[in-house]
Amino acid sequence: MRIEDEIKQPVFKDEYQKGYINLIYTAGWLQQRQAAAFREFDITLPQFNVLRILRGQHPKPATVNLLIERMLDKTSNASRIVDKLEAKALVTRTVCPSNRRAVDIRITEAGLGLLQTMDATVLSRQQSIHALTPDEVTQLNALLDKIRD
Amino acid sequence: MRIEDEIKQPVFKDEYQKGYINLIYTAGWLQQRQAAAFREFDITLPQFNVLRILRGQHPKPATVNLLIERMLDKTSNASRIVDKLEAKALVTRTVCPSNRRAVDIRITEAGLGLLQTMDATVLSRQQSIHALTPDEVTQLNALLDKIRD
DNA sequence: CCACATTAAATGTATGTACATATATTTGCA
DNA sequence: TGCAAATATATGTACATACATTTAATGTGG
Secondary structure (H helix, E strand, O other): OOHHHHOOOOOOOOHHHHHHHHHHHHHHHHHHHHHHHHHOOOOOHHHHHHHHHHHHHOOOOEOHHHHHHHOOOOOOOHHHHHHHHHHOOOEEEEEOOOOOOOEEEEEOHHHHHHHHHHHHHHHHHHHHHHHOOHHHHHHHHHHHHHHOO | OOHHHHOOOOOOOOHHHHHHHHHHHHHHHHHHHHHHHHHOOOOOHHHHHHHHHHHHHOOOOEOHHHHHHHOOOOOOOHHHHHHHHHHOOOEEEEEOOOOOOOEEEEEOHHHHHHHHHHHHHHHHHHHHHHHOOHHHHHHHHHHHHHHOO
């Protein structure tokens, strides 16, 4: 659907303003579809992202700092997201022996199992972007990178 | 900066996965820049968006329902955002005379004044998207619309 | 006319975000 | 050595989001 119709704003000042709004709207649209898929697994999108980072490290531990570095939203509060995952026994938290300020965070077997169950679902929710041809995705990536230059 | 470097994930499964992450990351990047600009005006991004919708209606009132229809994030809680704006005397809330379930929300003179002050700042924060040529923005809009088809 | 569904908004609760601050540990250097 | 700065994480507070529930007003079919 055209962005004009989705937010019932018939006129944009120019194509740039439309691009700006379209970009933010589309990202939100994609994220909401993912969040909906996550609900049945009783997990949120940031929690899922943290779990995936931990799987990437497994069996090595990660620290909170490493999570922050890798997360899409750098300013989020990794510590409290780990709290929630720990409460669900999807990760463990132990004081790092070599640096007692830091905390070693590890994904548990339960966490790995959950991710495996979810992989198919999550990937299918990312399918919307496959509406683009390979050339178009490459174009999109170039345009987005240029915006952030 | 390339998205690979920004989130320190050197390899993506394919260009589609990269596109997905790039889209969400770039939207967040843009929104954080805007939020930073808003801070000095003691207003948040959703509050600003609601104010702009109200200015669009002015001098007609809007209802909470109309705000929800027009907001970029449809699921957000318009009622509580209006609470905050009302507390700052940027909007007024009166029971709609023709339908006492509904609430007429109007932007105040103070609200209009704030928006006018902010317009320049906000626009300058949207400048990043002007890194694109007119043709490129048009391409971007077409690609985003295609994703949401 | 009235019970019942529908509609509009507000509220409750859990989670996440943004920013400042606190606590504990480690490091560096006078 | 000892003490200040830096580092790693946690916590406090305000705001927003997501979803369910509640409250009040309106519409509707029997």
